[in-house]
Amino acid sequence: MTDVNEFASTAGTLSGRIYAVIKDRLLHGVYKPGQRLPIETLAQEFGVSKQPVREAFRALSADGLLDIKPQIGSIVAAYSPKEFALFYRVLAGYERAAAEAAAVNATDEQINQLRAFLHGAESRQLHANPTDQLPEFRRSNREFHAMVHAMANSRLLTIQGQRLWDLSDFLLSSLQGQDGVRALAPKQHDEHWEIIEAFESRDPERAGLIMLEHVNRIAEMTAHRV
Template structure:
């Protein structure tokens, strides 16, 4: 790791800040799946002691982002295709329920926030080279779905979604460098918004379920292609 990659910390809540930074580095692929973390190097670069670092790593382990192996070290999780599929399946259940709750209580101001996200996503799909905007698209897409879960008004649902969606983000970061179906994804976002505007709960459930299932299948295809490329001569 380059010496200037991890910032030194200044806030009082060191454990929280270490957690935030390491999580971002894992999701952005700065730390690769399966990589063994050099804890001494991380401590030196960030200017922290082992205690807040261990507290942060324990939180990351609970979320499934790292695996702590006694006498071997701490490793970034390398999710299997089955684990990825399961994360998407649980996410689909949670978000289908979230749109049902949100449709009953969403305000005009909240709807406008969702409209703004969909509008921004639409503008990104209009560029010619999707590889240049993919990471930004993923970030805004994540925010769109996060807002829906937030507008559902169920704290425990939000906590579960955040935990499961972390695994989804990790899989997307690893296995996909360019989304080949952004136009299809955008049509699905538009359908979700159309159902929200009409407060049509049945249409919302159907649109969200289809959207997440298609994303899962697309990602798993990318994974299979990636494995095939590794084994090709």
């Protein structure tokens, strides 16, 4: 996770650097849904004026991570169970399309790289400290899906996929307890292998259906924990 001490040495515009730090905190659950984020406090923390923080907040609002309310301030976005369910239905359909495209367009080398990555991810998960296992699973899960997007050979899929997975990370970090995510991890790993096998068979229909069930499983898990 990005640390404020690294802020001064990070490349980019001032507001962009502030945006990156606050976004990272939001995706990791440092700030909770409904929590107010005072511009003055963050400006003081970063040693800047209010303007770049305000610009960063506007970008985070466009991402769906903050709600800017007149006369109240900036509040960490909070979503209802219905919104969770609809989001994961959309994400499941999106990932299904990506998997179908990847089964057709991926090179043998890309499939081999995905297989090697998953072997490494499982090894890291196995040897991680108990407190690090869940963050490691979430990192590797996101990277797996990013690699599938690259294999689909579509820049639009990759760009939009990143935004959707940002929102997914944010939503999962806001759950009441993380036991559901932890319990889901072994099945998610198994389905990753099934998806790779469908890619190796060049079977877009099977790859898409497995991916659809794979993401819908997250929706089922979150239904009782929002």
